[in-house]
Amino acid sequence: MTVIERLLALIAAVAVVGFIILGFEAYSDTDLGQCVLDAHGRRARFIRNYLCSPYLLAGGPRDWFAFVWLWSFPVTIAAVSFFAWRHPRRASRTDII
Secondary structure, three states: OOHHHHHHHHHHHHHHHHHHHHHHHHHHHHOOOOOOOOOHHHHHHHHHHHHHHHHHOOOOHEEEEEEEEHHHHHHHHHHHHHHHHHOOOOOOEEEEE
């Protein structure tokens, strides 16, 4: 790897970590008081977060960022799954002559 490639990889890693940290901060500052869904338990609160997330679009830029941050995880998982489905890895094969 050249120095430029390493620098770009470092910048990308810092950007991903910064996105995650800023997303946690933005989401913890959001107000979902308009959402009347009741949730008891970890799994129910997780689902409630996604069901109530459209209320974030009524807020300002920080709430929009929290919405994008929240939905970036399932979108990324879906994209990676779709890519893996479309481009399956072929098992390494050695032909014996």
